[in-house]
Amino acid sequence: MITTLLQSGNYDGQSALLTNLTTSEAFFLIIIIGLVGMVVQARLRSVFNKYSNVGLSNSMTGAEIAEKMLRDHNIHNVRVTQVNGVLTDHYNPATLTVNLSEAVYSSRSIAAAAVACHECGHAVQHAQGYAPLQLRSSLVPVVNFSARMAQWVILLGIIMMSVSGSAVVCWIGVGMIAMSALFSIVTLPVEYNASDRALEWLESSRTLRADEMDGAKLSLCWAARTYLVAALSAIASLLYYIALINNRRD
């Protein structure tokens, strides 16, 4: 409903704040990034499927490798647990747990080793007080709230703009969308750094052989690209709302 309302904004090519972007151009950008995102997701799935079926020479499970990486970093207060679902792997700083999906926890594959160590990379970041992770964690409650409310605030703002001519409420809504964009940008160094830590340790500890490292690098590289696409998508939708409000105001 809201999308229809927002798309009914005028497309007459008037210039937008900072960017000279029109709503139709911003919408086009969102579509293009969406398509790129589908390609990246498909590639990630195929790379993961491939390396989930390539066994490790050391025969260790994802969980065993995670335990070893934590120990090697002198982290003894973080538990490695198994969670249900597919691609549900995550590190929880509140409960100090590295949560691995069934496929990763007990799998003895290159993909499982890469994912397990990536999540441990977050545990190492947490233990060492890595600043972007702290910033990201502090943004979580703000983003949870603003992401839920932003579209409704903008909808209210558009109604108020047509009544009073003031775009203040609209811009508050845009500010809330900007928080989501900021969050997805801050997520990038956190994710890339966790993968770097994972690969460095896998190599230096000789947990993976050189030929196995290539598969781990490729798997984490495509996983990182999904975060890059998500950040670009968040920026594009922010630009769309800025253009939309500018065009409606003019």
Ligand SMILES: [Zn+2]
């Ligand atoms: Zn991660």
